[in-house]
Amino acid sequence: MLVEVCGTIQDGVLAYKSLTFRCLKLGDNFWKEVLDFLKGEDEENRNVEHKISTINRFKLQVISHLPPKHVQVELTTKCNLKCKFCIRSNEIDGDMSMELFKSIIDQLRRYKPLTRTLDFTGVGEPLLCEHLIPSIKYAKRYGFTVSFISSFTFMNQALASDLVKAQLDNLYVSFDGVSKQTFEKIRIGASFEQVLENIKLFISVKNRLKSFKPRLVLRPTIYPDNVHEIPQFFELAEKLKVDGVSFGDYVVRGESAGLPINNKPKRRKKISLFNFGRNFPPCISYCYISFDGKVLPCGYLTQMVPRKDYPLFQLGDLNQNSFSEIWFGQRYKHFKSKIMSSNPHPKCTTVSKCYQ
Ligand SMILES: C[S@@+](CC[C@H](N)C(=O)[O-])C[C@H]1O[C@@H](n2cnc3c(N)ncnc32)[C@H](O)[C@@H]1O
Numbered sequence: 015m016l017v018e019v020c021g022t023i024q025d026g027v028l029a030y031k032s033l034t035f036r037c038l039k040l041g042d043n044f045w046k047e048v049l050d051f052l053k054g055e056d057e058e059n060r061n062v063e064h065k066i067s068t069i070n071r072f073k074l075q076v077i078s079h080l081p082p083k084h085v086q087v088e089l090t091t092k093c094n095l096k097c098k099f100c101i102r103s104n105e106i107d108g109d110m111s112m113e114l115f116k117s118i119i120d121q122l123r124r125y126k127p128l129t130r131t132l133d134f135t136g137v138g139e140p141l142l143c144e145h146l147i148p149s150i151k152y153a154k155r156y157g158f159t160v161s162f163i164s165s166f167t168f169m170n171q172a173l174a175s176d177l178v179k180a181q182l183d184n185l186y187v188s189f190d191g192v193s194k195q196t197f198e199k200i201r202i203g204a205s206f207e208q209v210l211e212n213i214k215l216f217i218s219v220k221n222r223l224k225s226f227k228p229r230l231v232l233r234p235t236i237y238p239d240n241v242h243e244i245p246q247f248f249e250l251a252e253k254l255k256v257d258g259v260s261f262g263d264y265v266v267r268g269e270s271a272g273l274p275i276n277n278k279p280k281r282r283k284k285i286s287l288f289n290f291g292r293n294f295p296p297c298i299s300y301c302y303i304s305f306d307g308k309v310l311p312c313g314y315l316t317q318m319v320p321r322k323d324y325p326l327f328q329l330g331d332l333n334q335n336s337f338s339e340i341w342f343g344q345r346y347k348h349f350k351s352k353i354m355s356s357n358p359h360p361k362c363t364t365v366s367k368c369y370q
């Protein structure tokens with residue numbers, strides 16, 4: 015955080031102000047209030063924790079006026095599996111059109127470097143998107159960091175080589191059980207042995223092409239059926255020589271299940287732990303774009319509500335408005351102020367988790 019590298023808190027606030035003033039519509043009163051508060055000498059204001067929490071609140075206010083840091087773009091809704099906990103059912107099978115995809119990237123690249131990372135995961139299997147490789151190349155051309163999650167059921171030599179050459183940054187493999195029994199009980203339609211083989215094949219292609227990218231990460235979604243296997247995922251990751259493990263938090267329709275993945279297992283020396291217990295960045299600097307151009311504020315939502323209910327939550331439609339009209343528009347402003355208040359949207363059960 016910027017204030018940590020500045021001499022005093024006041025300097026930090028001023029630096030924040032000067033760095034962001036062009037993007038911000040915050041009036042002078044706002045900054046006067048910040049400085050008055052920080053200079054305050056009463057008991058309450060001398061309390062360091064109170065000051066830090068206030069700075070975090072101001073930081074959130076600042077972030078809420080900036081373009082998103084991270085955008086999730088759903089490339090496809092097509093899928094070959096019927097995973098036990100996935101909301102996907104009766105989906106319309108479709109890819110995002112290349113025209114819409116390019117228009118999204120062209121709009122987001124104006125916000126670089128503030129908008130930095132793209133995730134091509136949606137409720138579908140990215141490897142089934144017909145223009146996956148051209149899409150990665152297009153986004154990489156403008157310097158975005160690109161990642162996605164895959165079931166790895168369709169991985170093959172040619173695709174592995176194309177993904178490495180396209181310079182994909184991070185590739186997460188959904189891997190929900192260390193044994194065939196657990197894995198196939200959850201990932202219905204996938205073969206445990208086949209996915210393991212595909213992981214090994216991918217690593218061999220990466221090695222042959224002498225590439226560090228993409229970082230290959232095992233991504234178990236923690237569910238009642240596999241929660242007991244958490245420590246073994248690390249052993250498997252070490253054996254396979256993947257780059258890390260990232261546990262996903264299982265979400266049930268309507269709420270976050272909050273299974274005990276907060277009991278952080280001991281970190282292994284060789285295996286990194288990515289995004290532990292936090293799947294999505296806070297929604298004030300993140301958004302989700304569905305394959306047909308709807309802008310949603312939260313990725314969790316896509317596992318909590320069926321697609322037919324998206325209109326209740328969506329904050330815009332890229333077929334009707336530009337990204338900037340949506341992101342900086344009235345509806346989004348209202349949403350952000352509500353989410354930062356002590357009284358967020360009643361459907362949002364993850365907000366406390368995002369900001370903890
Ligand atoms: C929706 S899938 C799409 C990508 C790809 N089809 C796959 O399964 O890897 C993305 C991730 O969400 C996880 N997921 C599915 N249903 C979920 C749920 N109800 N709660 C949390 N994560 C879920 C999957 O296990 C997967 O890791």
Ligand code: SF4
Nearest residue numbers: 093095097100138165
């Ligand atoms: S979790 Fe992924 S692979 Fe499984 S059904 Fe959902 S979209 Fe398909």
